[in-house]
Amino acid sequence: xxxxxxxxxxxxxxxxxxxxxxxxxxxxxxxxxxxxxxxxxxxxxxxxxxxxxxxxxxxxxxxxxxxxxxxxxxxxxxxxxxxxxxxxxxxxxxxxxxxxxxxxxxxxxxxxxxxxxxxxxxxxxxxxxxxxxxxxxxxxxxxxxxxxxxxxxxxxxx
Numbered sequence: 001x002x003x004x005x006x007x008x009x010x011x012x013x014x015x016x017x018x019x020x021x022x023x024x025x026x027x028x029x030x031x032x033x034x035x036x037x038x039x040x041x042x043x044x045x046x047x048x049x050x051x052x053x054x055x056x057x058x059x060x061x062x063x064x065x066x067x068x069x070x071x072x073x074x075x076x077x078x079x080x081x082x083x084x085x086x087x088x089x090x091x092x093x094x095x096x097x098x099x100x101x102x103x104x105x106x107x108x109x110x111x112x113x114x115x116x117x118x119x120x121x122x123x124x125x126x127x128x129x130x131x132x133x134x135x136x137x138x139x140x141x142x143x144x145x146x147x148x149x150x151x152x153x154x155x156x157x158x
Contacts (some may be wrong), residue, residue: 039099047094059094062087 007015016022048059063070063085070081 035099035103039095039102042098042102043091043095047098059087059091060085062090 063072063083066082066084068081070083071079072083073079
């Protein structure tokens with residue numbers, strides 16, 4: 001009885017790394033990290049000044065006090081009370097919405113339109129190929145029928 005050879009750990013690791021989706025995921029993480037800097041700059045340079053026209057530019061300063069009196073030191077530690085820091089949540093939400101919008105409108109939407117055009121072109125090519133195949137089949141059937149008719153008429157003349 002021969003023992004089945006198990007793949008080594010190194011072979012399994014190599015196969016894992018060579019999968020296409022692992023490489024795609026690594027590229028996405030690197031691009032996402034770089035893209036985060038762009039989004040943070042947009043929030044810091046555009047959104048915060050717009051909010052600053054109404055109130056303060058730093059959304060982290062917006063808060064409510066759940067249990068008074070609320071005292072927070074300069075380094076952010078709570079000295080008394082229970083503050084609700086809803087400004088930081090709002091800032092994070094705005095960052096997320098902006099990131100999602102930019103990714104959708106600059107990456108997902110154009111790519112889906114491109115893929116749809118490619119699928120339409122492929123379908124058109126396959127449709128043309130099917131028409132050619134059908135017409136070739138029809139021509140071959142006509143040739144067969146003509147040969148059968150010739151054989152049939154040739155037998156009658158003998």
